Amino acid sequence: MRDEAREGAGISMLYVEDEADARQMVSRMLAMNYPNLTLYSADNGLQALELYRQRTPEIVMTDINMPVMDGIRMSREIKTINPEVLIIAVTAHSDTSYLLSAIEIGVHHYVLKPLNYQELFAVLDKVLEQIELKRLVSAQHRRLAQSERQLAAAQRIARLGSWQRDLDAEIMDWSDEMYRICGLEPGSIPASYQAFLERFHPEDRAGVASSLARALDPDRQPDHTFVRVLRPDGALRIVRLEVEAVREQAGTTGVIGTCHDVTELKQAELQVRSLTEGLERRVSQRTSLLQATVSELENFSYFVSHDLRAPVARLEGFCTALLEDCGGCGHANCRQYAERSANVVQQIKQIMDAFNSLTHLARCALTISDTDLSALARGISQRLAHSEPKRRVEFVIAEGARVKGDPELLGKALGHLLDNAWKFTSKTDRARIEFGWNDQEGVRTYFVRDNGAGFNMKYAPKLFKPFQTIHAPGEFGTGTGIGLATAHSIVLRHGGRMWAEGEVGRGAAFYFTLEPNPESGSYLKEA
Amino acid sequence: MAPSYILLVEDNPDDLFLASRIIGKACGHEILTARDGEEADELLRRMERDDTYRHIRLVLLDLKLPKISGLDLLRGIRTSDKLHELAVAILTSSDNETDQEQCWQLGVVDYIYKPMTVDRLKGILSRYEGAQ
Structure with missing residues (x-):
């Protein structure tokens, strides 16, 4: 500090002396000892005054007895321009009248002529130190004012009021924002404890008082309460009140706390809650509707799988009996009719089985785990290749299609898609079946593609309907017509969708x- | 030599006819019929008393029966001192997996979905001929 002062960094001084030799000598000495001090010099009061106006140095060191304008007059003038200026008088006079005028105008430092440099430097050091101190204090003042402004702005922006109550003082301290939250002009009413309690809704006052009292308990953990502020205009604000004890070495001296205006937040919370409740109500309505539908479906499927089974079995039995015992009547068509009836019974049974497996799919619970579609596709392709070793089909299977799903069901779905591709490439030379994926508009999309018989896009809507076939019976072997319907149903159960593209003679692609x-489990919770 | 019997417990006349026909084609055993669970139960108890139950080669049991269900009848047979050794095959059109599991646990020689065929019945009889 002292070294800095001696250097006089950032400080300037005006030196006024009418004697040229003395001025030069002193100026040189000053420049040598205070290299960072900016020095201006003048040889009379008038010139000095002019220079002062231009440069406004912090220090003026002046001779008293000078022509044109003496040091006392000049100092008075300068003091009127800047009362803070520090003036060092250099004089040979010990005359009391000079001294009195000097004191009167606020000259506090003297150096007597002839100049003793040690004395001059001591005075100058003191003055520089004074300036440094003043600068430090004013910088701290600025910082303090700035953080106060920041705190006030932060409180205003956050709608966070703060207050403090000292146990031995009548009047509390409320922040401006605290007043505003209460609907008051800052400082407009005395911040007494009673007035504080009266800011709150009558029903909440006891709670607020007890919060403040409880905070004094040394074992208590900090917590918060939501209370209502009742503004003079009758408006209610919901605030989050937090209280803490102020502890000093002498013990607890008071309580300090905040009131955070969370009215809008609370309103939004209420809105969200009511929206959520509405949504839950709707979901539960839809769920009961769905449950009713499913229960009907279950009744129907029970009817097919149990009640219909017995008569169909009987019919089958009679067809067999007819086939086994017929031959005596001699009618040529008899046996043929019996055979065809038996065939029809087999068709009915197939359809019933297909129906049951589809309805089962819609109801069964999913068991979700990590599933490698690529590995599943590879397994299926090997099975297909073994089933007809004579066929030459190129399988292209992209690796690493890992998904979350029910491995058994997804395997079944892929099986149906690949079976389908296998079947419809049976008349294709250089048959090629591909499993892969790509991202379509950001959605991972898997596909099974072949270069087989394809289909006309106008039949696309029929593809996933059960028991619908778009090729003539027997053209591509037999099928119950539920393979694609099953695959489609499995994909739906996994929250996905399925579609197909094709062209007659050019192949088909199922996406x-x-x-x-x-989620694992059934799509309906057990009722 | 005393005749051998197959006891057919079946309520539906068509099923009764079809099963009787298959039995007639598959073997020369006499057919005893019961039209519901209660009737079957009474018949079996009577045969148990006079020991004629020994001549029953096979019980063909429908599950869905009036009065006493096939499953209850089977339980009764299995817990009886003498009857428990009878060979019982289920003849049903239900595909209920729980029923099937319970029947196997109670010890049946076969679980046949209707309609029964001559070969299936012959197979059972050849396996259980002289089982008693």
């Missing part, structure tokens, strides 16, 4: 997506 995180 599907899957929900990234499907």
Whole structure:
């Protein structure tokens, strides 16, 4: 500090002396000892005054007895321009009248002529130190004012009021924002404890008082309460009140706390809650509707799988009996009719089985785990290749299609898609079946593509309907017509969708997506 | 030599006819019929008393029966001192997996989905001929 002062960094001084030799000598000495001090010099009061106006140095060191304008007059003038200026008088006079005028105008430092440099430097050091101190204090003042402004702005922006109550003082301290939250002009009413309590809704006052009292308990953990502020205009604000004890070495001296205006937040919370409740109500309505539908479906499927089974079995039995015992009547068509009836019974049974497996799919619970579609596709392709070793089919299977899903069901779905491709490439030279994926508009989309018989896009809507075939019976072997319907149903159960593209004679492509995180279990909770 | 019997417990006349026909084609055993669970139960108890139950080669039991269900009848047979050794085959059109599991646990020689065929019945009889 002292070294800095001696250097006089950032400080300037005006030196006024009418004697040229003395002025030069002193100026040189000053420049040598205070290299960082900016020094201006003048040889009379008038010139000095002019220079002062231009440069406004912090220090003026002046001779008293000078022509044109003496040091006392000049100092008075300068003091009127800047009362803070520090003036060092250099004089040979010990005359009291000079001294009195000097004191009167606020000259506090003297150096007597002839100049003793040690004395001059001591005075100058003191003055520089004074300036440094003043600068330090004013910088701290600025910082303090700035953080106060920041605190006030932060409180205003956050709608956070603060207050403090000292146990031995009548009047509390409320921040401006605290007043505003209460609907008052800052400082407009005395911040007494009673007035504080009266800011709150009558029903909440006891709670607020007890919060403040409880905070004094040394074992208590900080917590918060939501209370209502009742403004003079009758408006209610919801605030979050937090209280803490002020502890000093002598013990607890008071309580300090905040009131955070969370009215809008609370309103939004209420809105969200009511929206959520509405949504839950709707979901539960839809769920009961769905449950009713499912229960009907279950009744129907029970009817097919149990009640219909017995008469169909009987019919089958009689067809067999007819086939086994017929031959005596001699009618040529008899046996043929019996055979065809038996065939029809087999068709009915197939359809019933297909129906049951589809309805089962719609109801069964999913068991979700990590599933490698690529590995499943590879397994299926090997099975297909072994089933007809004479066929030459190129399988192209992209690796690493890992998804979350029910491995058994997804394997079944892929099986149906690949079976389908296998079947419809049976008359294709250089048959090629591909499993892969790509991202379509950001959605991972898997596909099974072949270069087989394809289909006319106008039949696309029929593809996933059960028991619908778009090729003539027997053209591509037999099928119950539920393979694609089953695959479609499995994809739907996994929250995805399935569609197909094709062209007659050019092949077909089946696409599907899957929900990234499907849930295990049935899609309906048990009633 | 005393005749051998197959006891057919079946309520539906068509099923009764079809099963009787298959039995007639598959073997020379006499057919005893019961039209519901209660009737079957009474018949079996009577045969148990006079020991004629020994001549029953096979019980063909429908599950869905009036009065006493096939499953209850089977339980009764299995818990009886003498009857428990009878060979019982289920003849049903239900595909209920729980029923099937319970029947196997109670010890049946076969679980046949209707309609029964001559070969299936012959197979059972050849396996259980002289089982008693």
